[in-house]
Amino acid sequence: EDIIMKNERIDFSYNGISLAYTLKTSQEREKAFFDLRSRIFGMEINVLRPFLENFCLAHKTSLQSYTDNLTMSWEQIRKLAKDPLVTIGSHTLSHMNMRFLSPDSLAHEITGSKNRIGAAIGRSIHHFSYPFGNYEAAGEREFDSLKASDYQTAVTTRNTHIFPEHADHLYCLPRIGIDGNNETIAHFDLLMSGALSAFQYLFKRVITTE
Numbered sequence: 001e002d003i004i005m006k007n008e009r010i011d012f013s014y015n016g017i018s019l020a021y022t023l024k025t026s027q028e029r030e031k032a033f034f035d036l037r038s039r040i041f042g043m044e045i046n047v048l049r050p051f052l053e054n055f056c057l058a059h060k061t062s063l064q065s066y067t068d069n070l071t072m073s074w075e076q077i078r079k080l081a082k083d084p085l086v087t088i089g090s091h092t093l094s095h096m097n098m099r100f101l102s103p104d105s106l107a108h109e110i111t112g113s114k115n116r117i118g119a120a121i122g123r124s125i126h127h128f129s130y131p132f133g134n135y136e137a138a139g140e141r142e143f144d145s146l147k148a149s150d151y152q153t154a155v156t157t158r159n160t161h162i163f164p165e166h167a168d169h170l171y172c173l174p175r176i177g178i179d180g181n182n183e184t185i186a187h188f189d190l191l192m193s194g195a196l197s198a199f200q201y202l203f204k205r206v207i208t209t210e
Contacts, residue, residue, distance in 0.1 A: 133157030160197035
């Protein structure tokens with residue numbers, strides 16, 4: 001996103017992947033962003049990381065610099081975890097689309113993140129948030145994998161409320177997403193009221209893989 005906003009043109013090729021975008025208008029930037037996002041969405045980790053590293057280097061920056069600037073340090077996470085109002089969960093090791101992972105890779109991402117965070121903060125990890133969290137990224141296979149990995153709950157990005165019926169769907173819990181781009185207090189109040197999700201899902205209370 002940052003690279004797209006700072007350039008009027010992108011021409012990049014790496015390992016058989018070629019990108020060419022004109023970025024002079026907001027519409028062109030938006031189109032490029034979603035095209036690039038779609039490409040990244042389906043990449044395996046052994047392809048994704050070198051692709052991103054070389055993409056950043058080609059635009060005079062580095063993937064590590066974004067990591068350093070945008071993510072918390074372990075020291076900050078440990079401090080936050082001590083707050084009684086805070087629960088630290090896991091989110092995989094590499095934020096891949098879990099539906100594209102092999103069974104072994106899926107298990108590694110789920111248990112690896114659980115163990116790494118638990119060791120870093122000195123407590124067990126019981127809760128999980130699916131990367132992307134939409135229908136294309138989290139389905140029945142992923143729900144079953146979380147259940148088998150000693151987690152207690154997992155949240156998707158199904159944008160609705162929790163009801164008593166979710167007691168039978170603890171690995172497919174919804175959540176209200178707030179991204180800060182378009183929300184006003186009035187819009188936030190509408191989200192929290194349940195009216196938008198009620199109409200979006202035709203008053204269906206539990207949303208799983210549909």
